[in-house]
Amino acid sequence: MTSTRPLRADASRNRQSLLAAAADEFAERGLNASVADIARRAGVGKGTVFRHFPTKDDLLAAIVLDRIDALNAVGERLLDAADPGAALSEFLTVAAEQRQQRDLSFLQEAGELNAEVTRVRAQLFQTVHRLVDRAREHGAVRADITGADVILLMCAPNYVTSYVPDASPDLWQRYLAIIFDGLRPEGAHPLPHPPPMSLDATHTPD
Amino acid sequence: MTSTRPLRADASRNRQSLLAAAADEFAERGLNASVADIARRAGVGKGTVFRHFPTKDDLLAAIVLDRIDALNAVGERLLDAADPGAALSEFLTVAAEQRQQRDLSFLQEAGELNAEVTRVRAQLFQTVHRLVDRAREHGAVRADITGADVILLMCAPNYVTSYVPDASPDLWQRYLAIIFDGLRPEGAHPLPHPPPMSLDATHTPD
Amino acid sequence: MTSTRPLRADASRNRQSLLAAAADEFAERGLNASVADIARRAGVGKGTVFRHFPTKDDLLAAIVLDRIDALNAVGERLLDAADPGAALSEFLTVAAEQRQQRDLSFLQEAGELNAEVTRVRAQLFQTVHRLVDRAREHGAVRADITGADVILLMCAPNYVTSYVPDASPDLWQRYLAIIFDGLRPEGAHPLPHPPPMSLDATHTPD
Amino acid sequence: MTSTRPLRADASRNRQSLLAAAADEFAERGLNASVADIARRAGVGKGTVFRHFPTKDDLLAAIVLDRIDALNAVGERLLDAADPGAALSEFLTVAAEQRQQRDLSFLQEAGELNAEVTRVRAQLFQTVHRLVDRAREHGAVRADITGADVILLMCAPNYVTSYVPDASPDLWQRYLAIIFDGLRPEGAHPLPHPPPMSLDATHTPD
DNA sequence: GATGAATGAGTATTCATTCAT
DNA sequence: GATGAATGAATACTCATTCAT
Structure with a gap:
């Protein structure tokens, strides 16, 4: 709830890709879906996942x-x-x-x-x-x-x-x-x- | 269906403990319950689990x-x-x-x-x-x-x-x-x- | 034969350490040399071995x-x-x-x-x-x-x-x-x- | 070199089976041949292997x-x-x-x-x-x-x-x-x- | 003596997370 | 901000050895 300043355009795009990719990956593989796969599917680096979602x-x-x-x-x-x-x-x-x-x-x-x-x-x-x-x-x-x-x-x-x-x-x-x-x-x-x-x-x- | 000769008394006791412990552990932790934890809970060594269930x-x-x-x-x-x-x-x-x-x-x-x-x-x-x-x-x-x-x-x-x-x-x-x-x-x-x-x-x- | 972009400096250094350490360890212990020992000898974490060599x-x-x-x-x-x-x-x-x-x-x-x-x-x-x-x-x-x-x-x-x-x-x-x-x-x-x-x-x- | 009294007939037979089985198994599988396999091949129990060869x-x-x-x-x-x-x-x-x-x-x-x-x-x-x-x-x-x-x-x-x-x-x-x-x-x-x-x-x- | 059940140290491998580039 | 390299805890499974039956 920290006063989130609006994300930069690319960051916001990444966030959306990530949510979509993660939802798909979780749906297919269940809770064990790996962060690496999610990142790959979203087309971003693994580090980016953790920047958005600790x-x-x-x-x-x-x-x-x-x-x-x-x-x-x-x-x-x-x-x-x-x-x-x-x-x-x-x-x-x-x-x-x-x-x-x-x-x-x-x-x-x-x-x-x-x-x-x-x-x-x-x-x-x-x-x-x-x-x-x-x-x-x-x-x-x-x-x-x-x-x-x-x-x-x-x-x-x-x-x-x-x-x-x-x-x-x-x-x-x-x-x-x-x-x-x-x-x-x-x-x-x-x-x-x-x-x-x-x-x-x-x-x-x- | 291999003509299983009856288990030795202690072995059969272990098998029962294992089934019970495993059911509990699975129920609590889901499919990720670890074999080690199951063994501990059943009070047997890890190897024993694998002897009974490959x-x-x-x-x-x-x-x-x-x-x-x-x-x-x-x-x-x-x-x-x-x-x-x-x-x-x-x-x-x-x-x-x-x-x-x-x-x-x-x-x-x-x-x-x-x-x-x-x-x-x-x-x-x-x-x-x-x-x-x-x-x-x-x-x-x-x-x-x-x-x-x-x-x-x-x-x-x-x-x-x-x-x-x-x-x-x-x-x-x-x-x-x-x-x-x-x-x-x-x-x-x-x-x-x-x-x-x-x-x-x-x-x-x- | 995947078009491997050149490794990052540190990664390439690690790769070399690993190859050397592994060669030594294998030479001393034969095929049973453990990945953990190789990693230790190369001064890297176990995971790093598998990043470089699946x-x-x-x-x-x-x-x-x-x-x-x-x-x-x-x-x-x-x-x-x-x-x-x-x-x-x-x-x-x-x-x-x-x-x-x-x-x-x-x-x-x-x-x-x-x-x-x-x-x-x-x-x-x-x-x-x-x-x-x-x-x-x-x-x-x-x-x-x-x-x-x-x-x-x-x-x-x-x-x-x-x-x-x-x-x-x-x-x-x-x-x-x-x-x-x-x-x-x-x-x-x-x-x-x-x-x-x-x-x-x-x-x-x- | 403990003054080995002559083995009982069956024991001596087991010893021979074991040596033969072990030689075969080692030859086929190398040093990693498992004691269990040797025992099985010799037609004896695993314990018997260790009685004969500590x-x-x-x-x-x-x-x-x-x-x-x-x-x-x-x-x-x-x-x-x-x-x-x-x-x-x-x-x-x-x-x-x-x-x-x-x-x-x-x-x-x-x-x-x-x-x-x-x-x-x-x-x-x-x-x-x-x-x-x-x-x-x-x-x-x-x-x-x-x-x-x-x-x-x-x-x-x-x-x-x-x-x-x-x-x-x-x-x-x-x-x-x-x-x-x-x-x-x-x-x-x-x-x-x-x-x-x-x-x-x-x-x-x- | 013989058996095979029990044990636990050891092994390769995965993966969330951290951090240098 | 983004990347992907590094890390190490965790996990299923194996096997020499011990020991109750």
Whole structure:
């Protein structure tokens, strides 16, 4: 949060290349993707990676940050939608599409990440909570469902399809639909366990 | 399948310690858990690990094998149950309980593992297919659900709760219930995507 | 053959230290010399070895390459000498001096080494063949001697003296002289076995 | 030299299997041949190897011992031969045949070996010295040749042919003949270096 | 005596990170 | 600012040797 003066043009270009390259490399190789490969893919020297991101983990955090921010923007926009049920459904669809593009599921391993991520994630959580509250009030989802539930279930469709070797890239739609059916009021059975109190945003559902 | 003569008493004890220690260590540290740490945890020398499991991957395979076998046994028993819907539900419950005990989700990263694993996994798949077929015929699950769907969704409850820092150990029950509601015929909406053809069992949903 | 831009000054210095240290270490400990020891002896970190030579074998190959190249250069120069007999003798002397400086006889154990080595070795073989042909035509060596014979016998003087614990460093001269006498036409007895067809240069007489 | 009571029948059989297996394995794999492989090849347990030979080096020593003893026996018998020149030639032939059967040239690496070996080797050296002295007195070898010279040159033919990939098993005969021609009085040129004083038999020309 | 299970020092190699150019 | 050379901790795996069975 040090008062970042704007980067020189080339530096900013490098930063972008790096984020893209890193996201690709991580998506392909998981957390073990090597900094050297990322640098090569970005067309810069290894040293440059560390000038921009003091640590491999910081690089990871930056990627996650971008992603969460983008998703949060979508969520906030949908808060004003006319049909709250459709809005929630749309939000989950966008979230899954985003995850599908680049599988960052391995992030689960990556422990706490940095504080900035936690902050942005907390924002996203707020947004989801509001989306869910509106949907619930509208009767679009069952009464016993919370924002936390949706946050947790949000990644399941992609997770689930990641096991299918040569899956259609849209297979997640099937499982999102099934899960969403489970969230609806119609035919709902009482739930055997209360929802988690709050997700402290230090962990990583995205 | 080499006609393994029964292990010496101490050797067999070591093998058990190793499997337990390795499962714990893998669960805590993921695939990068080091053989040295596993050995230390099991209270044996590093060399002993390799005597029992020529390769880190073989160790992993042994753990997975045990797990799948156990689960398959449960599934086969449930094939004879009176209520096919309850049987399927029971099966998913046992699967989740097993996964809850030790999280092996990192296995997703692991490549093919060995052939034995693939074989046993294929058996398990068969069992699940039969459980699902029976449940469907009984009207306990919707008509458009296949065995493959259930295999894929089976792990979702644990995956989802793994994001909650200090979750109640039974939280998965909540998400299994939601997902199972999504599988029921009541209130089902048509699914936007066909199910995957077949899971080739070289990959790792367990 | 990748268009290697010239190494940075320090890197090139390190490369030289490494080659020297490795040659010494190999000479003292044989093929089992450890990369760690080589690094220590060169005064660099272990990682630096692998930056310069991706593999222990590549390091070995580099050493061998240098040696063969140097010897070949001498041989080619001697092809123009006035007295072909003296030229051959001189060549064998230089070869033995080179080997005496650093004993690489352990190389016999080493497998194929890399293709570059094979290529350069084939060149050296050509050179020797020509030296021997000229000497034979001049009557300086017996008629039934081939280039292959000389290539094989070339290393014998050093091999032989390597058994003498505190030998004079010039002792090889004695055995080179004896062997060379065996190659002369005077007093030659017919040979009981034909010469080898061709040495395929994937093996390692140097 | 502890007053070895005669071995039990099976033990003695094991000892022989071991020596044979070890010689083969060493010949095929060099000094790095593993004790486990030797044991397997001999059809005994690994522990048995160490009961008979407290150390891998001791096993090696035992093999060498057998070999030297056998060769020495031949040498001593030839001391009484009618033609001292032929006797020396015959001796060198037998030595080369023996070495050809099983290549133990890697032994050079094997440092000092044990005292027993040194003792037996000293005997062999004596024998060779006497064979050479007789041959010299008879004019069968040049006057400036010593027993030490012959001991050293003795192994050269096998060494030299070990570089030829698919050599005829008798190729050594060619090089023994060349070297022997170099030892003859006819056409001998004066030698540029005095012979080594004495070979202290702690090193290993066989 | 024989066996093979256990041990741990040793090895090549990788990779995040630092720093001289 | 950018580069890539240097570093060394970490890792899977091997093998001579010891020792309980």
